[in-house]
Amino acid sequence: xxxxxxxxxxxxxxxxxxxxxxxxxxxxxxxxxxxxxxxxxxxxxxxxxxxxxxxxxxxxxxxxxxxxxxxxxxxxxxxxxxxxxxxxxxxxxxxxxxxxxxxxxxxxxxxxxxxxxxxxxxxxxxxxxxxxxxxxxxxxxxxxxxxxxxxxxxxxxxxxxxxxxxxxxxxxxxxxxxxxxxxxxxxxxxxxxxxxxxxxxxxxxxxxxxxxxxxxxxxxxxxxxxxxxxxxxxxxxxxxxxxxxxxxxxxxxxxxxxxxxxxxxxxxxxxxxxxxxxxxxxxxxxxxxxxxxxxxxxxxx
Numbered sequence: 001x002x003x004x005x006x007x008x009x010x011x012x013x014x015x016x017x018x019x020x021x022x023x024x025x026x027x028x029x030x031x032x033x034x035x036x037x038x039x040x041x042x043x044x045x046x047x048x049x050x051x052x053x054x055x056x057x058x059x060x061x062x063x064x065x066x067x068x069x070x071x072x073x074x075x076x077x078x079x080x081x082x083x084x085x086x087x088x089x090x091x092x093x094x095x096x097x098x099x100x101x102x103x104x105x106x107x108x109x110x111x112x113x114x115x116x117x118x119x120x121x122x123x124x125x126x127x128x129x130x131x132x133x134x135x136x137x138x139x140x141x142x143x144x145x146x147x148x149x150x151x152x153x154x155x156x157x158x159x160x161x162x163x164x165x166x167x168x169x170x171x172x173x174x175x176x177x178x179x180x181x182x183x184x185x186x187x188x189x190x191x192x193x194x195x196x197x198x199x200x201x202x203x204x205x206x207x208x209x210x211x212x213x214x215x216x217x218x219x220x221x222x223x224x225x226x227x228x229x230x231x232x233x234x235x236x237x238x239x240x241x242x243x244x245x246x247x248x249x250x251x252x253x254x255x256x257x258x259x260x261x262x263x264x265x266x267x268x269x270x271x272x273x274x275x276x277x278x279x280x281x282x283x284x285x286x287x288x289x290x291x292x293x294x295x296x297x298x299x300x301x
Contacts, residue, residue: 045084045152048076048118049193051230052250054128055112056105057094061253061265064273069112071298072251077117084151086118089230089248090126090162090195092142097132106141122149126195126231127162127206135163146173148180155184159194161209167196168210178218189224196231197247199240202258207232216240232258233265234276251277251298274298 053069062068076086093105106129113121123142130138135145145160157180161169169177184190192198198212209215219225225243233250234257253265254276269275277298 047151048083048086049089049228049248050076050086050251051089051195051248052091052126052233052252053088053109054091054094054250054252055109056096056101057252061268063268065252068251068274068277068298069109070115073112073115075298077115082118084118085120085122086116087122087158087193088113088124089193089228090124091128091230091250092123092126092138093129095128095132099133099137102132102137103140106137110141122158122193124158124193124195125160125162127165127167130160130163131165134165135160138163146176154189154191157190157192159192159198159215161194161196161198161212166210167206167208169212169215174211174214174218177215181218181222184222186222187224188222190219190222190226192219192225192227194227194229197229197236197238197245198227199238199245201232201236201238205258205263207258216243219243249277253277 050072053072054065055069057065059065076083092109093102096102096105123138125135125138125142125145129135130145138145145163147158149156149158157177159169159177160173161167164170192215194209196209196212197207198209198215200212201207220241220243223242227243227245228248229245230248230250232247233253233255234247235249236245236247236258238245253268255263255265266276
């Protein structure tokens with residue numbers, strides 16, 4: 001399908017599918033630092049988000065679990081225009097209490113995603129990756145569990161709300177976040193990347209962050225904030241004040257809507273393989289402010 005939208009509407013629609021394309025991220029000039037008079041204009045770009053690959057999972061909810069991640073890598077590599085960067089928002093591997101097996105799964109995952117043509121790849125942990133050992137093995141393979149980076153005028157903040165087994169950010173990380181935000185102008189465009197939702201989507205299923213409200217409070221003074229997350233294995237859209245929160249689908253199996261059923265993976269349908277797993281690309285024509293939105297299911301076979 002095709003649609004025409006302004007930049008704000010684009011951000012509202014950006015987080016669909018296991019792979020999320022944020023294209024045409026373009027806006028008005030913004031201040032370069034607190035009280036600074038200089039202005040800069042952001043270049044258009046797009047990035048790819050993949051989430052909840054659960055490498056190492058096996059079971060009826062996805063009998064093709066060993067090929068789903070490689071298929072996603074192939075799909076991204078087949079893009080006619082490569083994204084500026086790729087981000088994995090957690091649960092790279094499936095939970096195991098065996099430290100040796102956890103390390104082996106991380107190594108296998110790392111080997112598969114190393115085949116991505118785009119080499120600018122960012123990683124966040126999920127609770128399956130990090131809650132047992134506070135992210136120790138994750139950090140061996142993928143580096144810090146929380147960090148920031150800037151790309152073409154947008155400030156990205158990757159938060160870790162999973163290394164704490166209780167699903168909290170914790171006081172030290174919140175202090176780090178506050179210190180980072182103190183350096184940003186209130187007009188600075190900010191994208192927050194995280195695994196769990198920062199708001200209380202459905203705490204009984206662990207679909208929340210215990211101190212997420214404190215992070216949202218720190219972000220509230222900023223005029224242009226968007227949050228992209230994973231964890232819930234489905235598309236969800238939520239607003240906290242002016243801040244949109246957009247979840248991505250999983251690349252392993254879908255889960256039921258919040259509070260519906262018993263929090264088990266939806267059953268695999270042989271007639272509709274990969275149902276509920278998919279990706280969307282959004283291509284922008286910045287000169288005309290036109291956007292072509294294409295939905296792509298993860299293909300079977």
